[in-house]
Amino acid sequence: xxxxxxxxxxxxxxxxxxxxxxxxxxxxxxxxxxxxxxxxxxxxxxxxxxxxxxxxxxxxxxxxxxxxxxxxxxxxxxxxxxxxxxxxxxxxxxxxxxxxxxxxxxxxxxxxxxxxxxxxxxxxxxxxxxxxxxxxxxxxxxxxxxxxxxxxxxxxxxxxxxxxxxxxxxxxxxxxxxxxxxxxxxxxxxxxxxxxxxxxxxxxxxxxxxxxxxxxxxxxxxxxxxxxxxxxxxxxxxxxxxxxxxxxxxxxxxxxxxxxxxxxxxxxxxxxxxxxxxxxxxxxxxxxxxxxxxxxxxxxxxxxxxxxxxxxxxxxxxxxxxx
Amino acid sequence: xxxxxxxxxxxxxxxxxxxxxxxxxxxxxxxxxxxxxxxxxxxxxxxxxxxxxxxxxxxxxxxxxxxxxxxxxxxxxxxxxxxxxxxxxxxxxxxxxxxxxxxxxxxxxxxxxxxxxxxxxxxxxxxxxxxxxxxxxxxxxxxxxxxxxxxxxxxxxxxxxxxxxxxxxxxxxxxxxxxxxxxxxxxxxxxxxxxxxxxxxxxxxxxxxxxxxxxxxxxxxxxxxxxxxxxxxxxxxxxxxxxxxxxxxxxxxxxxxxxxxxxxxxxx
Ligand SMILES: Nc1ncnc2c1ncn2[C@@H]1O[C@H](COP(=O)(O)OP(=O)(O)O)[C@@H](O)[C@H]1O
Ligand SMILES: [Mg+2]
Numbered sequence: 001x002x003x004x005x006x007x008x009x010x011x012x013x014x015x016x017x018x019x020x021x022x023x024x025x026x027x028x029x030x031x032x033x034x035x036x037x038x039x040x041x042x043x044x045x046x047x048x049x050x051x052x053x054x055x056x057x058x059x060x061x062x063x064x065x066x067x068x069x070x071x072x073x074x075x076x077x078x079x080x081x082x083x084x085x086x087x088x089x090x091x092x093x094x095x096x097x098x099x100x101x102x103x104x105x106x107x108x109x110x111x112x113x114x115x116x117x118x119x120x121x122x123x124x125x126x127x128x129x130x131x132x133x134x135x136x137x138x139x140x141x142x143x144x145x146x147x148x149x150x151x152x153x154x155x156x157x158x159x160x161x162x163x164x165x166x167x168x169x170x171x172x173x174x175x176x177x178x179x180x181x182x183x184x185x186x187x188x189x190x191x192x193x194x195x196x197x198x199x200x201x202x203x204x205x206x207x208x209x210x211x212x213x214x215x216x217x218x219x220x221x222x223x224x225x226x227x228x229x230x231x232x233x234x235x236x237x238x239x240x241x242x243x244x245x246x247x248x249x250x251x252x253x254x255x256x257x258x259x260x261x262x263x264x265x266x267x268x269x270x271x272x273x274x275x276x277x278x279x280x281x282x283x284x285x286x287x288x289x290x291x292x293x294x295x296x297x298x299x300x301x302x303x304x305x306x307x308x309x310x311x312x313x314x315x316x317x318x319x320x321x322x323x
Numbered sequence: 324x325x326x327x328x329x330x331x332x333x334x335x336x337x338x339x340x341x342x343x344x345x346x347x348x349x350x351x352x353x354x355x356x357x358x359x360x361x362x363x364x365x366x367x368x369x370x371x372x373x374x375x376x377x378x379x380x381x382x383x384x385x386x387x388x389x390x391x392x393x394x395x396x397x398x399x400x401x402x403x404x405x406x407x408x409x410x411x412x413x414x415x416x417x418x419x420x421x422x423x424x425x426x427x428x429x430x431x432x433x434x435x436x437x438x439x440x441x442x443x444x445x446x447x448x449x450x451x452x453x454x455x456x457x458x459x460x461x462x463x464x465x466x467x468x469x470x471x472x473x474x475x476x477x478x479x480x481x482x483x484x485x486x487x488x489x490x491x492x493x494x495x496x497x498x499x500x501x502x503x504x505x506x507x508x509x510x511x512x513x514x515x516x517x518x519x520x521x522x523x524x525x526x527x528x529x530x531x532x533x534x535x536x537x538x539x540x541x542x543x544x545x546x547x548x549x550x551x552x553x554x555x556x557x558x559x560x561x562x563x564x565x566x567x568x569x570x571x572x573x574x575x576x577x578x579x580x581x582x583x584x585x586x587x588x589x590x591x
Contacts, residue, residue, distance in 0.1 A: 050493055051492075052489050052492070052493070071492075072489070072492040075493070077493050078493075079489070079493040079494075081486045081490065083484055083486055085484060086487075087487060087505055102496050143490075150495075
């Protein structure tokens with residue numbers, strides 16, 4: 001178990017920088033997600049830490065040791081990919097035994113460790129199956145067991161749940177978080193799914209075009225984004241004008257609707273039922289084309305499409321964001 | 324959409340059968356003739372016998388050619404497998420400047436007219452003093468077989484998820500250990516197919532061999548020379564044996580790849 005530190009890490013392909021001067025410190029036992037759109041350099045960053053790729057410049061430290069020039073084999077990292085990357089010709093048990101065999105751990109001890117790891121991911125009983133005989137979720141559990149069975153210093157997960165359907169993904173998110181907490185292993189998880197990042201992380205690092213946009217706890221990144229990109233990537237963002245000519249973010253849940261009373265008059269353009277919440281698209285009188293979005297609990301008063309409402313928010317819920 | 328309307332479909336089928344017949348008719352003539360009892364080449368054969376097979380196996384020059392062909396094919400196919408395998412792994416997995424030209428260079432013997440390769444090898448081997456030597460023959464056949472290996476293994480490597488190898492490295496496995504325990508077991512059917520193709524490629528080769536083999540006789544080279552001198556029915560026996568060998572080898576490839584293919588289908 002070790003911390004991870006990146007200092008000015010840059011990876012160039014020709015003149016294009018896939019990772020551009022990235023600094024990051026992940027504390028021991030912490031779970032940090034790297035969140036960004038496709039092509040923002042998330043996989044590049046992970047492969048640099050894993051040693052599958054060499055940075056053009058900058059240093060990488062794991063547990064205080066400079067591993068920038070160390071090969072992947074010597075970094076003691078657990079790695080999980082979206083595509084599972086199980087060894088197709090081996091059984092589940094053989095897959096999990098692989099890193100122990102490489103480390104020349106005795107047969108009996110290795111067997112015990114592998115079976116414990118499989119129990120940890122709730123796959124005991126499937127030891128002798130082939131990967132091809134497992135569902136996607138089961139295969140990813142095998143990959144996870146294989147990545148933690150040798151007590152790696154750190155765990156790197158590249159969109160580990162990206163190939164699974166929504167329900168299974170939400171289940172596995174919870175399991176993954178519990179597993180990570182019980183092992184106390186320092187973890188970097190890559191995702192392009194903002195909900196996943198918000199629900200799993202101790203902290204989120206938002207990446208765009210190879211550059212760090214913000215590193216912050218989920219609530220802070222969501223409510224106090226460092227810039228407009230972060231504001232919009234982490235969820236629905238409403239921007240309102242400030243007296244000084246600037247702009248401020250207000251999230252949909254912070255917007256109050258009422259049939260009458262104080263606030264700005266508006267018309268409901270669309271009311272969308274989402275189960276737990278109702279999302280309203282509102283057109284404020286005398287303002288631009290872009291509708292404001294409000295989200296209200298389903299239990300509150302409901303407004304129909306076309307209805308006129310009053311819109312208000314607290315000044316404390318505004319967060320100034322540079323254009 | 325070709326083949327959607329009945330008459331184009333029928334036309335295509337007819338063309339296919341015609342092509343197949345065109346290719347197999349020579350076999351239908353050669354194979355019965357090899358079992359002929361007649362002294363000269365006549366069709367249909369007046370009676371059946373194994374005399375031309377006896378003539379072939381009883382002739383020490385044919386046996387010598389057989390031994391040369393077999394040993395050249397065995398050595399050059401393995402050499403092509405090892406060298407071509409390493410080359411194509413680098414070509415598929417590496418990311419370096421000049422990869423395109425490098426691949427073109429390896430594939431050239433398959434693309435340029437064989438006669439040009441033959442002349443090039445003639446000049447090249449003469450320069451290093453290997454013209455007419457056994458080693459020269461092996462080197463030439465290796466060069467000719469490398470493109471076959473690159474083609475067959477190239478597809479297999481491309482289809483094998485590189486992340487599986489990367490995970491193996493991250494788990495602590497060295498490059499060679501990963502090769503042995505992860506990559507090769509999964510690529511085994513294609514490696515076998517590539518080896519068979521290379522072996523047949525060498526065993527059938529006549530143009531380059533005629534240029535550079537000097538005193539060495541391989542089976543196809545001897546067949547070619549015999550045909551020029553006199554038409555001896557022994558050749559039909561040799562041809563039949565070659566056909567049988569090729570068909571069996573290709574059937575083995577189809578079987579192995581077919582099984583692997585089914586394996587892959589169950590994987591998905
Ligand atoms: N080997 C490479 N050569 C050239 N460009 C690359 C290479 N690998 C990645 N890139 C580029 O770097 C950028 C970031 O890629 P990647 O890290 O895979 O993004 P992400 O994982 O966030 O989707 C992309 O624009 C991609 O095209
Ligand atoms: Mg990626």
